[in-house]
Amino acid sequence: MAAKEKENQEGQVAKGTPASKEGKAAKEPKAPKPPKDAAAAKDAKGAKESKAAPEAAAAKPPKAPRPLSAPPSRLFERYKKEIAPALAKEFSIGNPMAVPRLRKIVVNMGMGEATQNIKLLDAASAELGQISGQKPVVHRARKSIAQFKVRQGMPIGCSVTLRGQRMYEFLDRLTSIALPRVRDFRGLPSKAFDGRGNYTLGIRDQLIFPEIDYAKVDKARGMNITLVTDAKTDEEARSLLRHLGIPFRT
Numbered sequence: 001m002a003a004k005e006k007e008n009q010e011g012q013v014a015k016g017t018p019a020s021k022e023g024k025a026a027k028e029p030k031a032p033k034p035p036k037d038a039a040a041a042k043d044a045k046g047a048k049e050s051k052a053a054p055e056a057a058a059a060k061p062p063k064a065p066r067p068l069s070a071p072p073s074r075l076f077e078r079y080k081k082e083i084a085p086a087l088a089k090e091f092s093i094g095n096p097m098a099v100p101r102l103r104k105i106v107v108n109m110g111m112g113e114a115t116q117n118i119k120l121l122d123a124a125s126a127e128l129g130q131i132s133g134q135k136p137v138v139h140r141a142r143k144s145i146a147q148f149k150v151r152q153g154m155p156i157g158c159s160v161t162l163r164g165q166r167m168y169e170f171l172d173r174l175t176s177i178a179l180p181r182v183r184d185f186r187g188l189p190s191k192a193f194d195g196r197g198n199y200t201l202g203i204r205d206q207l208i209f210p211e212i213d214y215a216k217v218d219k220a221r222g223m224n225i226t227l228v229t230d231a232k233t234d235e236e237a238r239s240l241l242r243h244l245g246i247p248f249r250t
Contacts, residue, residue, distance in 0.1 A: 073168035075244065083243040091236060100197070100231035100240045105167050107132055108159040109223045118155065124221055125158045130211040132160045132170060173209070174225070175245035181208040187249035190238060197231035199241060200224055 084099045093099055109128050111121045121138070128136045136158040144152045162170050179185060182205075193199050205220045206212050227246075231237035242248060 073165050073172060075172040076165065076168040086243060087240060090239060100229055100236045102167065102227060102244065103230055104228045105162045105170060106159060106226040106228065107223055108157065109221060110157040121155050121158065123218060127206055127212055127221065128158055128160060131206065131209045132162060133166055134160045134162065136160045171244060175247065177210055178208045179247060187247045190248040193234040193237060195234060197229045197234060197237035198226060199237060200226045
């Protein structure tokens with residue numbers, strides 16, 4: 001009996017240790033991959049990029065050409081070459097930066113009737129935009145005035161402030177085209193300065209500007225044009241504006 005039990009135990013031990021389990025227990029470590037050559041990897045990357053470059057270029061839409069910049073105003077060129085040296089000589093100014101120059105032009109159109117009919121202000125704003133080439137700013141009442149039937153926040157006018165090339169182009173059109181079209185025009189008053197080198201003139205009719213279509217105008221609208229300079233005295237400002245073409249009365 002003891003011999004039989006020993007044989008049975010040996011058979012069970014033999015059955016419980018198959019070859020697959022032995023393989024699992026004795027696993028061999030994986031061999032490390034050989035390192036890639038750095039130069040070969042770089043060449044492969046470059047080849048990939050060179051292949052992808054024409055594909056990316058074909059996928060991108062062509063860039064639109066840049067718009068050509070407008071040529072400088074003829075009046076500005078004349079100021080630099082002729083007017084500035086003449087003013088420096090006239091007033092004995094040694095520093096070129098101290099020569100009087102035009103800083104900005106403010107065109108203002110007041111519309112008191114807009115409190116009753118807002119469409120009048122829309123028409124005035126559109127005309128002012130055509131004249132100046134710039135979108136006007138709408139002005140609103142700062143406080144309520146019962147006498148004029150004005151409430152705070154009501155639109156009462158519009159204006160534009162011109163600087164740089166637009167300023168010189170507007171002044172060129174004003175002096176060479178618009179003012180000569182005024183009926184019985186005999187020049188502008190030379191004493192309408194404010195004591196700080198700024199000059200204001202009034203226009204009664206917007207039809208003197210060639211940008212306004214006569215057939216589309218519902219009524220005549222006036223405007224104030226203020227020429228702001230950095231002149232120290234009214235005499236310097238008067239001389240500057242005269243050189244720029246403002247026709248003062250003699």
